Amino acid sequence: MKAMDVSVEIHCETCGSANYSLPDGHGDESPIRCNDCGAPQGTIGELKAALVEQVFDHSAEALRRDLERLLAARL
Numbered sequence: 001m002k003a004m005d006v007s008v009e010i011h012c013e014t015c016g017s018a019n020y021s022l023p024d025g026h027g028d029e030s031p032i033r034c035n036d037c038g039a040p041q042g043t044i045g046e047l048k049a050a051l052v053e054q055v056f057d058h059s060a061e062a063l064r065r066d067l068e069r070l071l072a073a074r075l
């Protein structure tokens with residue numbers, strides 16, 4: 001199975017930076033902070049949830065394309 005080509009970019013809501021440091025421990029409750037301005041950016045758990053959501057959206061889109069190809073092939 002081909003690896004999914006999914007990338008998630010999160011940007012600081014305060015300064016727009018994409019630099020983050022993930023905290024040690026990686027527990028779901030660990031806070032993520034912007035490297036540039038130090039603003040809190042939610043938790044590891046929230047980031048994971050956002051990743052799952054993006055993967056799900058990506059899969060749904062791929063399924064839709066497969067379905068369209070199948071339907072087109074039958075015409």
Ligand SMILES: [Zn+2]
Pocket residue numbers: 012013014015016017034035036037038039
């Ligand atoms: Zn920032």
